[in-house]
Each structure stands twice: as C-alpha cells, then as structure tokens.
Amino acid sequence: MVRAFRGLFATAILVALLAAILAPAAVAVSDSRPVIVDLGAPATAEQVAQLRAAGLNVGVVYKHLPAVSGNLPQGRTAAVGNLPFVKGIRADTVRSPDAQRESLDLTPIPIETNYFLDFIDREKTGATGEGVYVAVLDGGLVPSWRSYLDPEKVRVDLGRSFTGRNGNPVPYTLENDRGGHGVAVAATVIGYTLWDKRETGQFLAEPASGAPGIYTVPGVAPDATIIPIKVCDIGVYCWDSSIYSGLDYVMSLKLGDAANGELMGKPIVVNLSLGGSGHSEAEENLFKAVAASGVLVVASAGNSGPNPMGWPGAYPVVISAGAGGWRKQWYGAEDRINNQWWMDDVPEDAAAIDEWFMVWWSAYENPDLGQELDVVATGRFMLLPYLWSGKATVPADPAPPDGIPSEYTFISGTSFSAPTTTGVVALMLSVNPDLTQAQAEMILRMTAEPIPAGSWDAGFPIPHANTWDASKSLGGPGQQTGWGLVQADDAVTMAMGL
Template sequence: MRSRLARCSTVVVLSLLALAVAWTPVQAQGSGQVRALVQVADTGDQTLAHLSRYGSVDFVFPEIGFVAMNIKAKDARPGSALRSDPLVLSVSRDHQVSVHTHTGLLAWDQDIIDVERVHPAGDVQYDGTGVYVAVLDTGLVPNWQDYFPAARVASDLGRAFHSPVLGTPGSPSFTDTNSHGTHVTSTILGYSLYGLARFEGTAPGATVIPVKVLSNKGWGWDSSVIAGILYVANLKKDGVLDGPVVINMSLGGSEGSPAELAAIRYAIRQGVLIVASAGNEGEAGMGYPGAFAEVISAGAAGWVREWVGGRTWWQQDVPDPTTAADVYVTDFSSRELPGQELDVLAPGSWVVGPYLAYGAAHPPYWANGVPGQYYFLGGTSMAAPHVTGTVALLLQKNPSLTQAQAEAVLRSTALYIPPGSATVATPYGTTETFTWSSDATGYGLIDADAAVAATP
C-alpha cells in the first residue's frame, strides 16, 4: 500500500469508554416515570388520545406500529393496565444507547483496508460519488466547514431527534458539542488538518446527512434512533434522495428493541443499507443494533506497528498486501455471543480525526497550529464508518445493491484473521498483548479494493 506522507502537528491522545447500559427503570421527565415503546394496532388520533391516560407521547411511528411514551413505572410491569389494554399489542423498554467510542493524504486506517486503490488517484475510479450516507450520531460541530467541504454535507436534510423531551422531532438543528459524530464523519469524508493538509476518507465523494439522535453527552434512547432510521428511510421512499443510501450507527445499547428491529427492517425494505458498530464490551457481547443479523456489524481491529517510528506513525505506509500478521483485534471490541452476528472488522484503534474536546459549543473560527482539535480515538464507533464508507463505494458501482448482497461481498472479500495474539507498542513506551478467539473476528478485516472488485 502506498503511503502519502505529510508533516503534521502532534495529535493528542484520547480514549473514551462507552457506557454499559443495562435497562433498569430509568426515570424520565418526572419521578416514577419510565420510557417505553408501545406497539398498537393503529396509530390514529383516537388511539393516541386513549394512550394519553397512561402518559405522554414522544414519538409516533406509524410505519412500524409503535409509539414512544413516558409512562408510569407501574404500567411497565406485567399485568398492568397498559399491558392489558385491548388496544395495546406489546410494551417494551425504550433502552438507553450511547456512542461506541473507546478510546489528499492517507492515514494508516485507510491504507490498511486498501482504500487508496479504489479512489480516483488509484487503480479504480470510485469515491462514493452519488451515494448518501446518513450518520446517526451526535451531529456535526458548528464549524464543520473547517473540516469538510460544504458540498459533501446535505445540511438542508440534517435533522435532530435526540431529545423528544427537550426539542421538537424533526428540528433542523444538528449541532454537535460532543464531537463524536464529527469524528465519525471524518472517517467517511476525510478532513482538513488545520487547513494545511487534507486526509482521505473512505468515501470522500459521498454526501453525508447529519442526523442527531444522541445528546451532546453522547447518549440517547432507542426511540430517538428509531426516529432517525425512519426519517432516512422515508427520504428514500418518498424520492427525496435520488441515489443509493446507507446509514451509519456508531452507537448501541446492551439490549435489543423489537421496535428498533422493525424500523431497521422497514428501512431495508425501502432500499436503505445499514451498518452499525459491534460495541465495546469485549467478552460481555455485542451491543444493539449491531448484534441484529439484519445489520452489517463492525468490530475493531488495529495495526501491529502502531506507535512504532514516532508520533507520526499513523501516516506511515502499511505494507502491501496486508496479511493477518499485520492485524490484531482490540480487547474492547465486542465478541459475538450465541444469537448475535458479528460480520467484519475494520480499523478502530488510534484513528485520527477532528475532535473538539475543549469546548465544541464555542470553537474558535480556526485554531491554525494550536493543538486540541484533532484526536486519536479508539472504539467500534471508529470501525463502523470504515465499513459504511466501503459500502458507499460498492453502491456507487452498483446502486441497486441490496443489504444482503453488500454484506455477502464484504464477508467474502475480507482478510481472514485467525484466533491469536499480538504484542503492540503503546504511546507510553510500553507494550500491550492482545489475545482473541474466533468470536471476535467475524469474517475478517474488510478490504475495500477487493470488495469493489467483487461487486457485480
């Protein structure tokens, strides 16, 4: 793989752990209330008026027959009046979800999956042009145009569904003061580094739709994610989007939601492809929605030569061809448990991108040469957009590609990573040994070049 080197400012090291989110009755709005997803036979006005006796309605999802509500804790219990109501088919928890973050030019993460071979400067001419990528996350920082070309972000289609309690569903505000969504977007589109150099993304020609479904603290609810999925699916269904569409969800919770699965299936029926991170819970298993079989899920891998050769190691060449010996599986990347499905691995360790850790709500117009705007992040959150970007390349080649077909191509062309271990350098002058089994690897590390070549 060809390396494209440049002098860059030192990047600060940051590692964030995603929250473990087991569902216990979480209070919402007022004392004694919990969030729930109520399945009903219809979502008409009479039904909604009837449901109001149990609590307030946040979202209505007529496409899948669910209503997101805040209800009394006693109505969430078996045998409650709500569960026994003849208009109610089921009551499930509205689980809390969180970001899956653990910790021009080509960085190691794009190089190791052969992205440079499919961009216009490479052997093949694909960069995601004509493909829409909906990033369901924390939004984009206010100065996102410092990092991304304005033409590559469909800001007019950006929406916020992150807080039905505090805001209006469908609000055009997608401002990100967390920076997670901005970092994820940078992996897909690439980014400007201090205005001095530009680093490649996996699909720099794609058009990103920022959909804010997580709060600025990096967490949200199943219902907000469902609202975002259905919003994008209906843009496709109604012909607002004139090209293929793929959703990226670098987020998840510890339990699956039947309403969320229904929304995913609805979106897939509209022709929308869906990628999600596997989670950062290691041996505890995958998060949802990534664990659903319908979703293309991404675990996190790293390069064995991380932090070898100084602090600019991330710009150095990854030998071509990539071999299994070049790759390790991170310890935080969620392992596949029975009933869960891990599809592929992608770079998710020490990935550089814009991240305004010091006050994203009021960033400087341009902090040229001042540290604090770019960070290494690690997590399956970082792996997922590599997969999503690769899917965008496949859709540019074949706009009619289905979810099942894209998943099959990624699986069949991935570099198999056998169970094993690797000792890797750290930024602190020490080493760390990682060990993994077959439940951590899926079908292996994605190869963008091979996947494009194999796409019919």
C-alpha cells in the same frame, strides 16, 4: 416495550466524562415551535396558568425577566398572542459562540493516505462513493464543523434533529452539538481538514504531519455525501425513539415521501456508531423494515469486549463492525518513533499473523443471544477531529503558542470501525447502486481477510515505546473477528460484478 438507553461507541473515558456533567434534555412537543413570549413584567402564577390554557407548553418562567419560554403548538399563536399581558411572540433562535479562526492563508496540502485507509486497502480501488448518500445518525454537527468537513459534501438542508425524549423533533440543534462525535464519524467517511499545530499528535510536542500547516486527510469514500441526522442529545443520550425517527426519515428520503423528493431511489447507507444492551424481536423487525426499503444500515459492534455486542449492531440484518488495528505500523524502525507514524507506508505481508491485532474491548458475538458479527475494520488510534465543547483535547504541556488546544486526537472505538465499513459500502454502492443490504453484507464477508488464530489481542499498544500489553491469545476467526478485516478493493470489485 421498555425504552433502552443507548450511547455512542467512542472511547469510554470521553463518554463517561460527558455523561457525568450533562443532564438529559428537556421534553419537547411535536408539531410545535420553540418560542419566547414577551411580557410587560415577570409572569405571575396566574398568567402562567392562562398561557397554558391558551395552548403554550410553558418551558422556563423567568423569575426576573419579563418573558417566558415554551413550545407553541400549531394554531395557538392567536390564542396566546391575544392574552392582554402578552407583548409579543418570537422564535427561540440559536446563537453561536463568536470564536473566529484566523486563516493561515495557505492552500491545504493533500495527505495522500494514512494507515487507517492503507489497512483496508482503500488505495487499491478507484471508487470514490460519488452519488451515494451516507446518513450519519449521531450527535449532529459542532458549530465550527465547516472548519473540518467540506460543506459541499454535507447536506445540512437534508439534515434533521430528532433529539428529545419520544423522538420529538427539536429544531435548530443540528449544528449545535457539543460532543464532536458526529463530526469525527463523518470525517472518517469523507475525510477532513487538518489544521496542524505542533502538539496536534498529542504523543509528542510536534505536528502530526511533520510541519505546521493545513492539510486535507482523505476519507474512505471522499465523494460520498453526508446527511447529518441528530439522534443523540448532546452527543451522548441516544433514545430509541430518536433513532427510530432518524431511520423513518431516511426511509422517507429513499421512498420519496419526504418533503424533498430528490433522493428517491438513490443509494443511501445509514451509519449507527452507537448501541446499548436493550434489544427485542419487535425492534429487530424495525431494522428489517429499513433494509426492505432499500436503505442499508451499518452499526458498530460495541466496546464491551470480551462481553457481548451491543444492539442494534448485533441484529443479523444489520452490518456490524468490530475494531482491529495494524500492528506493523508501530514496530521496527527507530525513525517511526514520531507523531507521523500514521502516515508511514508500511510494507504489507497479509500472510503474517503479526500484521493484525484485535482490540480487547471490541465486543464479542454471542450466538446464544442471536448475535452476529460481520467484519472488522480500523478502530484504533485514528487521527480525527474530535471536538469537545468546540475543542477536542486538553492543552498540551507546554501550552500551544496560540493558547488554543488541539482539535484532533488519536481516538479509538468501534464508533470509527462502523464508518470505515460504511465508507466501503458507499464505495460499493457507487459502482452498483442497487445493492441490497443482504448483498452488501455478503460481499463484505466474502471479501474480508480472515484474522488468523494466534493474532494479537492487544490491550494498549503504545506506539512510541513499542510496548505491548498484549498476548497472542486471540482464538479467531470467530466471535471477536467475524469474517475478518474489510478489504475495500475486493469488495468494490465483487460489487461491480454482481
């Protein structure tokens, strides 16, 4: 089978920028550990040949430094270590940047809700996702992730990194992501800490919350537990083989044959905010095997609209999520023309077609390809931590007083519709841990609010100007809208009664 190349479904610009500056990661070898082999002098060609003959998979041969790097397979330590010119072997460890955030010595102020939760009626259910594990197969965690995510809700000890071609595990890289996509996805599920500054919202030079300070922003399933699993190199290159390694590992957790048997039989849902054009019946069978093991899988529909969905989201067995938004959040009162619109409570009138908009780039189901779109969830202008090389966005103008650019952005993509839906599945599993993939999908569909024909198909709604590059051309319900907008409260109620 031709190996397909998959990317993450965040906004295209960020991904394209990353892709332009980053090269694919080097090949690694399984059952080996990354090492530095110290020598008395820079290695000669003859010595490199001897190291290889002794079993070292030689990585970098330093020109001027008396050392080489490489991967050392199990059982080859003595053969390499005993070479006369080798001084020693040590682990190739990971160092972190020495940045230090100053504590403002404030107790975080809870923000009760926001529009991305209000939109799916998260506030109308008491379920919290407690006891449910959400495996985020993504780019891993940035080194400073503990500033944003609650460490008690993220099980790095159960996390794994499977990046590198052919799914070979590359240890030690789980918490060294430079993309930030995985942190934003996890933040969508469990919430995050907002270190608000005056330019955080980016639209205007004012704090996103109204006043500088530290806030907690709720997630869809605040008491769920994240298992971070890195399957994307540098947050961009997500090889099939790495994704399969991640899925296989999660199945091991569920089935109890992983090194840690703690999660055997526990409810686990996988979030895949990624996809690509490659697909096959053989691959579909892999996802059927995942579902059959009792592990649930949610994936993003893709940002390729009006073109077809990405895979694996489009496989019928997978629960797929497209991106929509809440138009009423933005229009109307003058006093909403600020950075705090995302926290406003908006009167709901579910009967009005002007409530909704679909985003034109949310991918379309193509039945001729066997595609299936299940539901739509929030995926437009979500305020999330989105760190890029440790910082999310370019500095505002004027530059922030501390010189540190914002770490948050109003970001869009089916990448965030998927974890919104995954969060709802976690809520459902917390009240009914035995739900199967098929049951969860059925519940989400049956409780979704259909998005009516004549709703908006928005290009780029600009919240402050109330300007809509939009038309009421949406044909739905159908190819772009699936069964409609996820409704957290109704989904939980139905899950409880099943």
